[in-house]
Structure formats: structure tokens, C-alpha cells
Amino acid sequence: MPRSRAPSEPRLEGRLRRLRTAGHRITAQRKAVLRALAGMGCACGAEDIHARARRIYPRLGLVTVYRTLGALVREGLAQTVQLDDGRIRYELRDDGRHHHHLVCLSCGAIARLETCAVGPLQQAGRRRGFTVTAHRLELFGYCGDCRSLEREAR
Amino acid sequence: MPRSRAPSEPRLEGRLRRLRTAGHRITAQRKAVLRALAGMGCACGAEDIHARARRIYPRLGLVTVYRTLGALVREGLAQTVQLDDGRIRYELRDDGRHHHHLVCLSCGAIARLETCAVGPLQQAGRRRGFTVTAHRLELFGYCGDCRSLEREAR
DNA sequence: TATGTAAATGAAAGTCATTTTCATTATCTC
DNA sequence: GAGATAATGAAAATGACTTTCATTTACATA
Numbered sequence: 001m002p003r004s005r006a007p008s009e010p011r012l013e014g015r016l017r018r019l020r021t022a023g024h025r026i027t028a029q030r031k032a033v034l035r036a037l038a039g040m041g042c043a044c045g046a047e048d049i050h051a052r053a054r055r056i057y058p059r060l061g062l063v064t065v066y067r068t069l070g071a072l073v074r075e076g077l078a079q080t081v082q083l084d085d086g087r088i089r090y091e092l093r094d095d096g097r098h099h100h101h102l103v104c105l106s107c108g109a110i111a112r113l114e115t116c117a118v119g120p121l122q123q124a125g126r127r128r129g130f131t132v133t134a135h136r137l138e139l140f141g142y143c144g145d146c147r148s149l150e151r152e153a154r
Numbered sequence: 155m156p157r158s159r160a161p162s163e164p165r166l167e168g169r170l171r172r173l174r175t176a177g178h179r180i181t182a183q184r185k186a187v188l189r190a191l192a193g194m195g196c197a198c199g200a201e202d203i204h205a206r207a208r209r210i211y212p213r214l215g216l217v218t219v220y221r222t223l224g225a226l227v228r229e230g231l232a233q234t235v236q237l238d239d240g241r242i243r244y245e246l247r248d249d250g251r252h253h254h255h256l257v258c259l260s261c262g263a264i265a266r267l268e269t270c271a272v273g274p275l276q277q278a279g280r281r282r283g284f285t286v287t288a289h290r291l292e293l294f295g296y297c298g299d300c301r302s303l304e305r306e307a308r
Numbered sequence: 309t310a311t312g313t314a315a316a317t318g319a320a321a322g323t324c325a326t327t328t329t330c331a332t333t334a335t336c337t338c
Numbered sequence: 339g340a341g342a343t344a345a346t347g348a349a350a351a352t353g354a355c356t357t358t359c360a361t362t363t364a365c366a367t368a
Contacts, residue, residue, distance in 0.1 A: 020336095023344095024344085024345090025334080025335050025336065025343095025344055025345065026335080026336095027334075027335075027344095027345065027346080028334095029345080029346070030345090045325090046325080046326080047325090059346095059347085060346095060347090061346070061347045061348075062326095062347090063326090063327080063328090063346075063347060063348080064345080064346060064347070066325095066326065066327075067327095067345080067346085068345095070327095082236055082238075082240060084236075084290075086236070086240040086241075086242070086325085086354085086355090087240070087324095087325070088240060088325085088326085100275065102279050102282065102284045102286070104284070105287070111282060111284070113275060113278055113279060113282070114278075115274060115275050115278040116275075117271045117272065117273075117274050117275060118271065118291070118293070119271075120269055120271050121254065121267060121269050121270075121271060121291070121293060122293065124267055124268075124269045125256050125267060125293050125295065128256065128265055128267070129297060129298030129301075130256045130258070130265065130293070130295050130296065130297055130298070131295045131296045131301055132256070132293045132294070132295040133259070133294060133295045133296070134293075134294045134295070135291065135292065135293045135294065136238070136290075136291070136292050136294070137272070137275070137289065137290070137291045137292075138289065138290050138291075139272070139275060139276065139279050139284070139286045139288075139289045140286070140287060140288040140289065140290070141279065141284050141285045141286040141287045141288070142284065142285045142287070143283060143284055144283030144284070147283075147285060177315095178315085178316090179314095179315060179316065179363080179364050179365070180364075180365095181315095181316065181317080181363075181364070183316080183317070184316090199354090200354080200355080201354090213317095213318085214317095214318090215317070215318040215319075216318090216355095217317075217318060217319080217355090217356080217357090218316080218317055218318070220354095220355065220356075221316080221317085221356095222316095240325090240326095240354090241353095241354070242354085242355085
């Protein structure tokens with residue numbers, strides 16, 4: 001009896017199709033990056049994605065990861081998250097649902113937050129002559145685990 | 155009859171006092187950086203600030219600008235704005251009033267936005283076990299001037 | 309007002325994430 | 339299957355920012 005297919009595989013197919021439709025070629029490297037990205041728990045840096053994707057395609061170069069991530073972002077399949085340190089994190093857009101991030105300043109965990117309340121700010125921008133096309137909102141703080149640890153340390 | 159003093163000068167004095175109180179020494183370079191920063195129309199990068207401060211103190215090094223900006227941020231006299239690509243802009247905290255930014259993707263102009271509506275997000279974070287201590291919100295788009303230019307170009 | 313000391317400076321060198329170059333390889337169209 | 343051209347990877351380049359270290363300077367103290 002075959003093991004059931006991993007739940008992300010059908011999505012992988014769809015993403016590859018979207019890439020191909022956009023004029024990109026499908027390579028083993030790109031599949032590896034996509035699968036690595038799908039397997040990450042939260043938004044991650046290029047190095048981390050490289051490390052994981054190498055388990056699938058060992059000779060994968062970091063440069064290719066950067067290029068693939070760039071293409072994914074350009075085609076709307078992935079998006080970036082900017083943390084305080086200036087490094088860029090990437091995450092797949094599973095569902096295209098708009099969301100923001102909660103970043104733990106202690107352990108670096110990144111949680112999704114589906115709520116968004118920038119409507120009034122966009123209007124305020126419009127009143128100032130701006131056409132707002134995008135926004136970026138990150139909340140920083142401490143997750144439950146880290147707060148507990150801190151309390152124990154005291 | 156003497157010309158009236160520039161309006162930012164008394165503030166300069168206060169800022170220097172705050173720096174000194176925090177254990178820093180007052181140097182011609184730091185005065186130049188502070189005055190340059192006060193004269194910038196909006197949040198600017200270290201290079202721009204360096205260029206302007208050099209008009210006051212020509213032998214000023216870029217390294218000193220970075221160091222001074224760092225100290226100003228640490229002492230709460232200035233704050234940073236993160237651009238889309240991770241580059242850092244600096245601005246004085248005139249009044250300490252909390253605000254966000256409108257960043258023009260075409261000319262790089264940064265406008266202030268006094269509105270803030272992250273309260274609901276903080277609550278959503280709390281519901282997820284997070285203690286939110288800070289946030290960062292930037293709106294990206296096109297300012298009136300750049301939109302007009304774009305229209306002309308067509 | 310002199311002086312010692314630690315902070316500040318600037319030039320050059322170093323980081324480090326990300327990008328570019330370019331020769332080679334591989335995909336996909338015909 | 340062949341050819342065009344996109345993709346790859348290694349190495350070098352970039353660019354914003356930081357560190358190092360010898361020299362200068364501010365400012366507390368004598």
C-alpha cells in the first residue's frame with residue numbers, strides 16, 4: 001500500500017505550472033527550492049532555504065536559490081519579510097491571503113497574523129497625494145515560550 | 155541688526171545637552187551631523203547626511219556619521235526607517251510623537267503619517283501569546299509628483 | 309589654565325548578504 | 339534530435355555597514 005502523498009505536493013504541481021506559464025523553465029533546482037520553502041515552518045532566509053533544499057538536490061548553489069526566490073517573488077508565488085536586522089526572509093504565499101508577522105525578539109520565531117488594519121492609513125496617504133501600492137507591517141515582541149523562560153531565569 | 159536665529163538652533167542645544175548627559179562628548183563632527191539631520195526634509199540615508207554635514211565640517215568621515223547616527227538612535231534622539239530593500243534611513247525625533255511613513259518607490263521621498271492603527275493587531279498578537287513591544291509599519295507607493303511625471307511620460 | 313585619560317575620529321581593511329559575470333549545462337520548442 | 343536560449347554554479351563584484359588601530363580631541367581634575 002503506497003504512503004499517502006505529502007499534502008503540499010499537489011500545490012507544488014500548481015506552482016510549477018504557474019512558473020512555466022510565466023515563461024520560466026522547470027529545473028530540479030527550482031523544484032528543490034519550492035519544496036524546501038513549502039517545508040519551512042515560517043519565513044526564512046536564503047541560507048536556511050539553501051540548506052534545506054540541498055537535502056533534496058545536494059549540488060544546488062546558493063546563487064540559484066537567490067535567483068529562484070527572486071523569480072518566485074516576481075511571479076507572486078512568494079513574498080518577503082523584512083526583519084530588524086536588514087536580512088530578507090522569504091515565505092510562500094500559500095493562499096494569497098494578506099497577513100502580517102509577529103516576530104519574537106528572543107528566539108526569532110515568526111508567526112502569521114491574519115488581521116490587517118491599514119485601511120485608515122492608506123486613506124491618510126491618499127489625502128497626502130500618495131498612491132499606496134503596498135505596505136509592510138511587522139510586530140516585534142516576545143512569544144509565550146520565551147516569556148516563560150525569562151520568568152524562570154529570574 | 156542681527157538676523158533672527160534659525161528655529162532649530164535652540165533644539166540643537168537641547169539635543170547636545172542630552173547627548174552629554176548620556177555620557178557622550180560634544181564634537182564639531184557631532185554638531186555637524188545633528189545640524190545636517192535637522193536640515194533634511196525627510197528621513198535620509200547615511201550618505202546623504204554625510205554629504206550635507208560635510209558642508210558644515212568638510213573633513214567629516216562617513217564612519218563618524220554612522221557612529222553618530224547609531225548613538226543618536228541609541229539615545230532616542232533619532233530613529234530609523236527601513237526601506238524595502240533593507241537600507242536604513244534616519245530621522246530626528248522632533249517631538250517623539252509616534253508616526254509611520256509613506257515611502258515613494260520612485261523618488262525615495264518619505265512623508266510622515268501621524269495616524270496609527272495597530273491597536274487591534276497588538277490585541278490579536280496577545281491572543282496568540284505574544285507580548286508586543288514594538289512595531290514597524292511602512293506604506294509604499296508613489297507620491298503626487300512622481301505620479302504626474304509618470305502620466306507625462308506616457 | 310595645564311594635563312591625563314578615555315572617548316572620538318578617520319582611513320583602510322573587513323563583513324556579510326546579495327548580485328553580477330561568464331563559461332558550461334540543461335530545458336523545451338520545433 | 340537539434341538548436342536556441344534560459345538556467346546554473348563558481349568566483350568575483352557590490353554596497354551598505356562595521357571594525358581596527360593609530361592619532362586626535364574633549365573635558366574632568368589638578
